[in-house]
Amino acid sequence: MTDLSRLTDALLSAARRAGADQADALAMDGTSLSIDIRAGKLEQAERSEGIEIGLRVLIGGRQACVSASDVSDATIAALAERAVAMAREAPVDPYAGLAEPEQIARDWDLAALELADPAAEPGAAALEAAARAVEAAAMDRAGITQVEASASYGRRAMHLAASNGFSGGYGRTSHSLSAVAFTGTGTAMERDWAAEGRIFASDMPGAEGIGRLASERALQRAGAVRPKTGTYPVLFDERVASSLIGHLLSATNGAAIARGASWLRDALGQQVLPAQLSVVEDPHRVRISASRPFDGEGLPTQRRVIVENGVLTGWTLDLATGRKLGMPSTANAARGASSPPSPSTSNIDLTPGTVSRDELVAQMGTGLLVTSMIGSTISATTGDYSRGAAGFWVENGVIQYPVNECTIAGNLRDMLLRIIPANDARAHLSTRVPSLLIDGMTLAGA
Known part of the structure; x- marks a missing residue:
């Protein structure tokens, strides 16, 4: 995982060198994986990874925001120079500005919030199996003509730092399963859905229950x-x-x-x-x-x-x-x-x-x-x-x-x-x- 705090420090340093009075910087790193099943076939398997940085600079009551997905030193320097140039052309906003140092958060208990599942990232095969289990449970009802099922996982981290002394970050995870069930045809077609999402995989309800609920709801819509x-x-x-x-x-x-x-x-x-x-x-x-x-x-x-x-x-x-x-x-x-x-x-x-x-x-x-x-x-x-x-x-x-x-x-x-x-x-x-x-x-x- 990228050292996000290092990136925000580099952004703030570049902003100071470019002439900013104040600045705050945000760095985010994420991974997402999703599997979609439609009509019994694998419709889509998608994985994405990416990092994004953002910089806000303030000069004499004027502010500007810039962002990039390249984290090289050259890009960070250019980003800061561009932000400062934009801020100098921006209208004055008398209300814009960072928090006073005595206002910023300190000594929070991140572990107590349990925002990230420490378990390993699920593989694509495991997500596909879960999506197919949702689909099978929904299709196991007379009158259901088609099911669209999805399983996904995400992990995202962020770090925020500012020239007033604030620096902090945290990560999040997400697990989700969903199904959309269809009944009837043509203008008589009806559909309904069921979905569940949790931070921890161990808290997720069973795939079969999600599929059954989607089909029950769809069948109730018939006519x-x-x-x-x-x-x-x-x-x-x-x-x-x-x-x-x-x-x-x-x-x-x-x-x-x-x-x-x-x-x-x-x-x-x-x-x-x-x-x-x-x-x-x-x-x-x-x-x-x-x-x-x-x-x-x-x-x-x-x-x-x-x-x-x-x-x-x-x-x-x-x-x-x-x-x-x-x-x-x-x-x-x-x-x-x-x-x-x-x-x-x-x-x-x-x-x-x-x-x-x-x-x-x-x-x-x-x-x-x-x-x-x-x-x-x-x-x-x-x-x-x-x-x-x-x-x-x-x-x-x-x-x-x-x-x-x-x-x-x-x-x-x-x-x-x-x-x-x-x-x-x-x-x-x-x-x-x-x-x-x-x-x-x-x-x-x-």
């Missing part, structure tokens, strides 16, 4: 029709419910707030969820894919409550958006090699409910259970919401038949104030949001 048009309760299945909280998080992102382009721009300190619900970010959950000891600007990450008992308590901020809004950073900076930091959340939890999804189905009377969504028309400034949906029609609290080709609509601010959560959030996910019931949404169908 889907358009539902009735009207105003009905809508229950968002756990697989899609996190998108609703995602809209809330986007609207509380400091970048949107600073631009005045958020439907929650005036909602700080106001109720945005039912009073018994909170949204909590915890970047330190063990063996979770989005956990991290520090953010993209080297600040120490920490647990924070974004919504407490229904009340919005703060924005998601990096250093620049925090300065623009007159607030401290919430240590939520994320960045790539070729772009400056921007605010982004990590692990999110919505307070779970006390009943199962089936109990919410029984409570909802007549309405729509949504299991998949496509497309969207969502206004960032007003929160008006409209999405294509498919799922199951419910009458008298009992699932009756599958439905598709419908649209659900409402306003996010009103919708989120009326959510009723189930208790079925999956523990291993970075974003843990259970199924959510919302009464009185507009449904456009047949």
